[in-house]
Amino acid sequence: MLQQKSDFPILSQKNKLTYLDSAATSLKPQAVIDAMDEYYTSYSANIHRGLYPLSERASAEYEETRQVIADFIGARSEDEIIFTRNATESVNLVAYSYGREHVQKGDEIVTTVIEHHANFVPWQQLAFGTGADFKVIDITDQGDLNIFDKNGKLQLQDVITPKTKIFACNYVSNVLGTVQPVKDIIKAVRAINPEVIILIDAAQAVPHLEVNVQDLDCDFLVFSAHKMCGPTGVGVLWGRQDLLENMSPFLFGGDMINEVHIDKSVWATVPHKFEAGTPDIAGVIGLKAAVKYLQDVGLEKISKHEDELASYTREKLHEAFGNALSIVGEYSRLPHVGVVAFTIRGCHPHDIAGILAEEQICIRAGFHCAMPLHTRLGAKATSRASFYMYSTKEDADLFVSKLKNAYSVLT
Numbered sequence: 001m002l003q004q005k006s007d008f009p010i011l012s013q014k015n016k017l018t019y020l021d022s023a024a025t026s027l028k029p030q031a032v033i034d035a036m037d038e039y040y041t042s043y044s045a046n047i048h049r050g051l052y053p054l055s056e057r058a059s060a061e062y063e064e065t066r067q068v069i070a071d072f073i074g075a076r077s078e079d080e081i082i083f084t085r086n087a088t089e090s091v092n093l094v095a096y097s098y099g100r101e102h103v104q105k106g107d108e109i110v111t112t113v114i115e116h117h118a119n120f121v122p123w124q125q126l127a128f129g130t131g132a133d134f135k136v137i138d139i140t141d142q143g144d145l146n147i148f149d150k151n152g153k154l155q156l157q158d159v160i161t162p163k164t165k166i167f168a169c170n171y172v173s174n175v176l177g178t179v180q181p182v183k184d185i186i187k188a189v190r191a192i193n194p195e196v197i198i199l200i201d202a203a204q205a206v207p208h209l210e211v212n213v214q215d216l217d218c219d220f221l222v223f224s225a226h227k228m229c230g231p232t233g234v235g236v237l238w239g240r241q242d243l244l245e246n247m248s249p250f251l252f253g254g255d256m257i258n259e260v261h262i263d264k265s266v267w268a269t270v271p272h273k274f275e276a277g278t279p280d281i282a283g284v285i286g287l288k289a290a291v292k293y294l295q296d297v298g299l300e301k302i303s304k305h306e307d308e309l310a311s312y313t314r315e316k317l318h319e320a321f322g323n324a325l326s327i328v329g330e331y332s333r334l335p336h337v338g339v340v341a342f343t344i345r346g347c348h349p350h351d352i353a354g355i356l357a358e359e360q361i362c363i364r365a366g367f368h369c370a371m372p373l374h375t376r377l378g379a380k381a382t383s384r385a386s387f388y389m390y391s392t393k394e395d396a397d398l399f400v401s402k403l404k405n406a407y408s409v410l411t
């Protein structure tokens, strides 16, 4: 075990929980719950408006998170950090505010078949709405993006053209568990067309890996607090400041505005221009505590721990189910995070998840919001176990042993 289960109060319940669904949402450590609790019990005022001490403190704590996130992902300035509701909203903000103003009929929007719906549907709809071409990069049988030649060298000439306006790609797949070589991909895209705007969906990367937006050289990057020990209800959009400054707001109302007249309104500067209305103040404060928690544990240790656990689980699953088992993305040559999505011949993933649930083992079954990938794989659904810092070998062993029981019931 990397991190004490006792840090996570939900794991101390009377009915012992085996939580293997961290890719859907992570558990929350006491430190995060305490930070949010303190806001509600000690200084629960609205931000940016009150001149009294409670509100000043709430504003300061909220804004401090912006700086913490900027440092965490290597942004040039905290003004490049926008708080949204989740990664999905962050992508939609860019597709709407940037996309609708810059993409036209005949342009190309490029994404991949392995995306979560959050980084697929907003681009698809932008293409449908503007008349742009929607190009989707396919995968090989191993589950790698079809953009490498025989020697593993990136080949994007067929995909990125002078007409490409937007390229949107995940950093880590929530089904295959693979870590895309995004830095190299971005470099290759820019070499073909330096004008392409590149958005990276880092929802499954930021919780596990060191991410640095300047090093990556992307234009936008999105993630969600709830997958990285933080609360639900908070997402992050990082964007290059010059791009953000030239984009129109996504939502209108209070807090995003400097002047309102009957005949015109003047927007606040970034980042506030994109944060209309009262935000999830407690959630943003909780996110700061989550980042501190992750940094204290250490991202490098987290990814090493998960990788070991996932490899161990794959090995045990093969031992148990032989050629009835198929693990998606297993034979990719890319590094993996702690995600193991699989099918077992003769067992429907929903039946597996239902039987395990009776034993307090939480796994996910279905498309995992990645229907184009499942269609491409010819899989109606998969079961997915996903690990995080609090997961243990005992969790993996119990999971495999109860899965064997489920198998004998179902076949």
Ligand SMILES: Cc1ncc(COP(=O)(O)O)c(C=O)c1O
Pocket: 023, 024, 086, 087, 088, 089, 116, 118, 119, 170, 172, 173, 174, 201, 203, 204, 224, 235, 369
């Ligand atoms: C790769 C990826 N992108 C985006 C999302 C969307 O995150 P949210 O539902 O928090 O917006 C998820 C959630 O599972 C994901 O795995």
